[in-house]
Amino acid sequence: MTFHYHRPTTTAAALRLLGPGSCVLAGGQSLVPALRRRERRPSHLVDIAAVRGELGSVQVRSDALAVGAGVRQQELVDRAPAGHDALVEALRRVGNHVVRRNGTVVGIVAHADPGCQLAAVCGAVGATAVAESLRGVRRIPAWDLFRAAARRRPDELVTGLEFPAPAPGSASAFRQVSLRRAGGPHLVSVAARIVLADGWCTDAAVAAAVPGQGCAALTRTADALVGTRVHAEDIATELVEGEIALVDDGFATAAYRYHALRALVRGTVLVARSRAEGVR
16 A cells, blocks of 8 residues: 655644545554555545644633544543543543553544444534534534544544533443453443433433444433433333344344443443432
8 A cells, every 4th residue: 555645734734635535644543453454545644643733732611622633542531621421431441551642532533433432422422523624614423423424524634522511410421341351342332421400310311332333322211311310210221222223243142232232321321320419
């Protein structure tokens, strides 16, 4: 495989290099494996590691946690403010410490990396991807990039992610089942967000992701929580099988994954509920 390598030092210069046949390299932890598998065959590789400024920033705004495209996963784990529990928990489960210190948070989403854990988190908390091009700025639900409901255009650079600031009385959680060992390839992951008022659930979101098989918002499961106190018996895990289609593969049977998914949904929702009870 041959390609032209570029290393711009400004966002504007990077945007001028993007177009059909281009790939963006930041940390490389998602892109490089795809190149090795020949899933990506770029004619131009645009390395944004030298771009400074906003791409390397973590901004805690009143409405959102804004993460630049150059921010490494471990850096966000260390700097994320209170209330973004699902995000931090998911990032802690990505690969190992070497991967987390080199890989970028935005890279997981921009490449829709199915082997990483942010798909369910983006779905549960409503994260937004910020895509820039010479034509302007476009905001895309980050969840849609994982579900292929939206695509980054060839001339766009995903310059950041915005994770909404937690609402009063809300909390989130993330859990996964891994193959063989913690940090290894995961079989299924779940993220949940719960909003409580006077002990009653006023809003909820639950999302699941299965590498190689897709991801889904467990809407009916979440809707069943609204108006309850979110005890174990209020969590309608029997609805899960109708909300995401799983099949047997070389790692696990569909039956095992459904069993794991039901257990994860219950455990993740209860952790989020417990955290929400402590929010003032």
